[in-house]
Amino acid sequence: MSDFTALRRTMVDCQVRPSDVTDLRIIDAMLAVPRERFVPESKRAIAYLDMDIDVAAAGQAKRCLIQPAVLAKMLQAAAISETDRVLVVGCATGYSAAVVSHLAAAVFATEPDSALASSATSTLAALGLANVTVTTAAPADGDRAHGPYDVIVLDGATELDPEHLYDQLNMGGRLVGVFATSRPPRATLVTRSPADFGSRVLFDASAPVLTGLERRPAFVF
Numbered sequence: 001m002s003d004f005t006a007l008r009r010t011m012v013d014c015q016v017r018p019s020d021v022t023d024l025r026i027i028d029a030m031l032a033v034p035r036e037r038f039v040p041e042s043k044r045a046i047a048y049l050d051m052d053i054d055v056a057a058a059g060q061a062k063r064c065l066i067q068p069a070v071l072a073k074m075l076q077a078a079a080i081s082e083t084d085r086v087l088v089v090g091c092a093t094g095y096s097a098a099v100v101s102h103l104a105a106a107v108f109a110t111e112p113d114s115a116l117a118s119s120a121t122s123t124l125a126a127l128g129l130a131n132v133t134v135t136t137a138a139p140a141d142g143d144r145a146h147g148p149y150d151v152i153v154l155d156g157a158t159e160l161d162p163e164h165l166y167d168q169l170n171m172g173g174r175l176v177g178v179f180a181t182s183r184p185p186r187a188t189l190v191t192r193s194p195a196d197f198g199s200r201v202l203f204d205a206s207a208p209v210l211t212g213l214e215r216r217p218a219f220v221f
Helices: 003-019 024-032 041-046 068-078 095-101 114-126
Strands: 085-089 106-111 132-136 149-158 169-179 186-192 197-204
Touching: 003 024, 003 068, 024 068, 024 095, 068 095, 068 149, 068 169, 068 186, 068 197, 085 095, 095 106, 095 114, 095 132, 095 149, 106 114, 114 132
Parallel strands: 085 106, 085 149, 106 132, 149 169
Antiparallel strands: 169 186, 186 197
């Protein structure tokens, strides 16, 4: 057993399971995906810590792998089935998309940083995860070309109500992410019904805000 395999098991046993994640498909996916492959080599020693890890190049806008337990709990709430088409918004280097690929039929992921999107594509291909497609796009835009989706996962936080993504959901589709529209920020599940979009708060959580989903500065007299 490699050191990273042992660290992966510790992450699941000490971070994911104690966070009330009981879906064995998610646990198996997080045990299968080598998180260390999705961070810069200089940060591989901290790949399995309970923290957000910045994976952007020096001088670039912060882009993170969010905390493993937060990701796992959101995926459990989204109830992804093996026939679902899923959009992962702001996938950074692709770790979240890799985990989702073990749960869904097809995964489409967007990332605003073209270098990170390219890295995600290369790593996912090297791991043989052929059901994931990565596109360079702003988180606010989603990916209409491949939609609609059964599930949309925000791989980070939004300070705005992401209404522009709601119409990319199928009827009965779910969007999950950390909503920092008020304090404290909370992981929230939005579900599309024939008449409306309903939302349900899941748990308090924090995550870096995705590029383009920041709160607009208020005008001050």
